[in-house]
Amino acid sequence: MPFTVKDIMIKKDLCKGCGICIDVCPRNVLTGSDEINEYGLYYPMVSDLKRCIVCRLCELYCPDFAVEVHV
Amino acid sequence: MSGIITTEYIREKYLRRLPTAFCPGCGDGQILGALIRAIEQLNIPKNEIVTVSGIGCSAWIPSPYLRIDSLHTTHGRPIAFATGVKAANPKLKVIVVTGDGDAVGIGGNHLLHAARTNIGLTVIMVNNAVYAMTGGQVAPTTPHEAKTSTTPYGNPAFNLNVSEVVAAAGASYVARWTTWHINRLIESIKKAMNKKGFSFIEVISQCPTYGGRLLNMDHIEMLHYFRDNFRENADGMFRIGEFVDVEKPELTDELEKLIMKVKS
Numbered sequence: 654m655p656f657t658v659k660d661i662m663i664k665k666d667l668c669k670g671c672g673i674c675i676d677v678c679p680r681n682v683l684t685g686s687d688e689i690n691e692y693g694l695y696y697p698m699v700s701d702l703k704r705c706i707v708c709r710l711c712e713l714y715c716p717d718f719a720v721e722v723h724v
Numbered sequence: 725m726s727g728i729i730t731t732e733y734i735r736e737k738y739l740r741r742l743p744t745a746f747c748p749g750c751g752d753g754q755i756l757g758a759l760i761r762a763i764e765q766l767n768i769p770k771n772e773i774v775t776v777s778g779i780g781c782s783a784w785i786p787s788p789y790l791r792i793d794s795l796h797t798t799h800g801r802p803i804a805f806a807t808g809v810k811a812a813n814p815k816l817k818v819i820v821v822t823g824d825g826d827a828v829g830i831g832g833n834h835l836l837h838a839a840r841t842n843i844g845l846t847v848i849m850v851n852n853a854v855y856a857m858t859g860g861q862v863a864p865t866t867p868h869e870a871k872t873s874t875t876p877y878g879n880p881a882f883n884l885n886v887s888e889v890v891a892a893a894g895a896s897y898v899a900r901w902t903t904w905h906i907n908r909l910i911e912s913i914k915k916a917m918n919k920k921g922f923s924f925i926e927v928i929s930q931c932p933t934y935g936g937r938l939l940n941m942d943h944i945e946m947l948h949y950f951r952d953n954f955r956e957n958a959d960g961m962f963r964i965g966e967f968v969d970v971e972k973p974e975l976t977d978e979l980e981k982l983i984m985k986v987k988s
Contacts, residue, residue, distance in 0.1 A: 671748040671749035672749075694748065714754060716749065716752070722730075
């Protein structure tokens with residue numbers, strides 16, 4: 654499917670910083686960040702957007718509906 | 725897969741409020757997402773579905789968050805309440821979301837008899853092997869020698885293999901998955917909801933707070949444990965996949981036939 658990713662958005666107010674999205678990503682697009690959100694948790698950051706293959710595993714495995722992959 | 729279901733769409737159409745009350749890394753949120761994606765892919769109108777849950781962490785999956793009619797009932801009795809809903813209106817799709825302490829510990833008898841009578845419910849049992857909401861006490865599904873708050877030196881008893889018990893009790897669809905196998909869980913929920921009779925899906929889930937603290941594992945290590953150990957050709961608790969998939973007469977259909985027979 655000819656999908657190219659435009660943006661991966663992480664909702665800071667929903668993320669609980671569990672890190673499952675970082676673990677399941679097969680291309681290591683997401684990494685942990687040094688910044689904290691309003692709950693004091695380390696939310697993930699997009700490190701290399703060009704590597705994303707739009708498998709949407711991060712959306713599927715996120716327990717808190719915080720990851721959005723825009724194509 | 726029919727189309728792509730985005731998180732934005734799910735949040736708008738199916739969720740009442742976020743964030744959820746689950747601990748960071750809890751599998752319950754993943755199961756909520758799987759249930760929503762299965763309902764969306766089947767394209768069932770929301771007013772034809774009723775979700776029923778009991779007491780426990782997993783009972784919070786449908787009750788406050790899912791924008792679908794839900795019953796939040798007493799401890800161990802969601803299957804009894806769901807039987808009433810189904811008998812009153814057999815056209816409804818009744819989904820019971822329950823935990824291991826709820827379905828097997830407190831309400832084990834209801835589970836066995838619902839499977840025996842083959843009433844058309846879909847039961848999703850979240851198995852995290854402890855009573856997580858009340859402080860991590862030992863449950864009927866806790867493995868042998870596992871440490872919990874009430875068995876600090878290891879569980880002396882053995883765990884119940886729930887899927888095999890329900891299969892033996894006569895359910896028409898029984899499957900077991902883990903939170904690592906989300907795509908196959910979605911396909912399984914779709915199949916179970918289309919089944920006429922009693923369908924039962926056991927989902928092995930991670931409990932990062934109580935299960936993980938006593939096992940010295942975090943939720944990602946537990947997910948990797950599920951990935952590496954659960955196989956379709958494995959034995960005992962490590963077996964995943966479909967256990968039973970048969971067609972059998974369903975209870976409300978049989979009741980309808982009986983009513984017609986007595987009337988004529």
